[in-house]
Amino acid sequence: MKRIHLQFVGDVPAIEAKDLKPGMITVWNGGFTEEVLEVEPSKSGKTLRVKIKSNSSDYVGTRTFKADRLVAIQ
Numbered sequence: 001m002k003r004i005h006l007q008f009v010g011d012v013p014a015i016e017a018k019d020l021k022p023g024m025i026t027v028w029n030g031g032f033t034e035e036v037l038e039v040e041p042s043k044s045g046k047t048l049r050v051k052i053k054s055n056s057s058d059y060v061g062t063r064t065f066k067a068d069r070l071v072a073i074q
Helices: none
Strands: 002-006 010-016 025-027 033-041 047-054 060-066 070-072
Touching: 002 070, 025 070
Parallel strands: none
Antiparallel strands: 002 010, 010 070, 025 033, 033 047, 047 060
């Protein structure tokens, strides 16, 4: 499994965004986490729209990723 370095967290496991599935937990700089609610690929498959819910607040929103971008997971 690949790993990336996050600020204030250190090295953590990572996967490509195209491999994200609903229910997974993503990790960001500072240790903030989000739950993946939905993953919608674009028509070309080069990008993804990921619906997320923050685990530190009630925020629900979307993030857009290139399909090959590494995303830290728990």
